[in-house]
Structures are given as C-alpha cells and as structure tokens.
Amino acid sequence: MGRDIRIKMCGLRTAEDVAAAADAGAHYVGFVFFERSPRNVTLAEARDMALATPEGIAKVALVVDAGDAALDALMADVPLDMLQLHGHESPARVTEIKTRYGLPVMKAIGIAEAPDLGQIALYSGVADQLLIDAKPPKGAALPGGNALAFDWSLISGRRWTRPWMLAGGLTPDNVAEAIRRTGAQQLDVSSGIESAPGVKNPDLMRAFAAAARS
Numbered sequence: 001m002g003r004d005i006r007i008k009m010c011g012l013r014t015a016e017d018v019a020a021a022a023d024a025g026a027h028y029v030g031f032v033f034f035e036r037s038p039r040n041v042t043l044a045e046a047r048d049m050a051l052a053t054p055e056g057i058a059k060v061a062l063v064v065d066a067g068d069a070a071l072d073a074l075m076a077d078v079p080l081d082m083l084q085l086h087g088h089e090s091p092a093r094v095t096e097i098k099t100r101y102g103l104p105v106m107k108a109i110g111i112a113e114a115p116d117l118g119q120i121a122l123y124s125g126v127a128d129q130l131l132i133d134a135k136p137p138k139g140a141a142l143p144g145g146n147a148l149a150f151d152w153s154l155i156s157g158r159r160w161t162r163p164w165m166l167a168g169g170l171t172p173d174n175v176a177e178a179i180r181r182t183g184a185q186q187l188d189v190s191s192g193i194e195s196a197p198g199v200k201n202p203d204l205m206r207a208f209a210a211a212a213r214s
C-alpha cells in the first residue's frame with residue numbers, strides 16, 4: 001500500500017473538478033460520455049476540462065458501445081490520453097478502436113460472481129489496462145457509476161498480465177480495506193467522491209486520496 005497507489009477520479013464535469021482532482025493528487029481524470037448519466041458531458045465541456053488538466057495527469061474518456069462516428073468526433077475535439085470502454089465492446093472491437101485511434105484502451109469488466117472472472121482472460125490480450133468493476137444489477141439505468149462494490153474476495157490474491165484498476169463503490173471509508181483485500185495498485189472512483197450524483201466534492205476527493213495512501 002502507500003504512495004505508489006495511482007488514482008483515477010472519474011465523472012468530472014467542470015474545470016473546478018479537474019483542479020480539485022489535481023489538488024488531491026489524482027493520476028487520471030475521467031470524463032463520461034453517456035447521455036443517461038448525471039455525469040455526462042458535452043464535447044465542448046470535455047475539451048475545456050482537458051485543456052485545464054495539468055501536465056502529467058492522464059485524461060480518460062469513458063464511452064459505452066460508441067460507434068466510429070461518435071469516437072471520430074470525440075478524438076477530433078478533445079485531447080485525450082486514454083479511452084475507457086464501459087459497454088459490451090467485444091475483444092475484436094477493442095482491437096479495432098486501438099488501431100483506429102492509436103490511444104491506449106482500458107476495458108471495463110463487470111464482476112458479480114466467480115464465472116465473471118473469465119472475461120478478464122478474454123480481454124487481457126487486447127486491452128492495455130483492465131478496469132475491474134462491479135457488474136451493474138439487472139435493470140440498472142447505468143452500466144457503471146452505481147456506487148456498488150462487488151465481493152472483493154473474488155479477486156483476492158489474483159494477478160493478471162495487464163495493469164488493472166479496481167472500481168465500484170469505493171469511498172474514503174472503504175478504500176484502505178479494498179486495497180488490503182485485493183492488492184489493487186490503481187483505483188477508480190466516482191460516486192464515492194460526490195455530494196450528490198454528478199456533483200464532485202473536493203473534501204471527499206482529498207479524503208479518498210489520503211485514505212488510499214494511508
């Protein structure tokens with residue numbers, strides 16, 4: 001545990017959010033492109049945030065089953081360092097996106113029970129990073145960002161060939177235990193640093209980073 005932990009703060013909506021994430025010590029900032037999400041941003045808003053992001057912090061766009069036209073527009077307007085695929089993109093689609101845009105790709109994998117872990121091997125050969133997240137409950141409005149943690153014992157002691165981040169329901173209160181139980185070196189948080197859906201809270205951002213590094 002400790003200072004080597006890398007943190008992605010996702011679902012930022014304003015330049016003030018970016019400044020607060022940078023102040024808290026985030027290594028990645030995430031912008032959500034998913035209309036049903038309270039964290040959804042326009043290309044113009046994302047561009048403003050990307051331009052306000054300090055050097056050294058990776059700018060990640062989160063998309064869900066996006067087609068080429070949407071990705072072309074995103075890439076044309078917003079300076080990015082990584083794409084996060086949070087839908088049902090197949091391994092072949094991950095490869096296609098990597099080749100077409102030349103950016104590292106992180107594939108989200110939803111975990112609820114042991115058989116879900118099989119997805120990790122499926123994407124390990126194609127994605128640059130894996131995001132091990134809670135599987136959304138049936139009928140959930142969002143494919144992620146549901147403030148839901150999965151059973152961390154499912155991945156306790158497991159190691160994979162690709163760098164990975166732990167996500168799903170992380171908060172300042174549970175993040176230290178999540179790291180202890182999973183061995184995660186990278187964390188992704190959204191709901192747990194908010195005062196209300198889509199409203200980031202600088203105090204919670206600082207508290208999260210401090211707890212992760214404690």
Ligand SMILES: O=C(O)c1ccccc1N[C@@H]1O[C@H](COP(=O)(O)O)[C@@H](O)[C@H]1O
Nearest residue numbers: 010037144145147148168169189190191
């Ligand atoms: O945050 C969203 O609104 C969202 C929408 C669509 C797909 C993914 C989304 N969020 C991502 O889900 C994980 C876990 O989030 P949380 O910490 O449990 O709120 C994270 O990668 C979010 O960026």
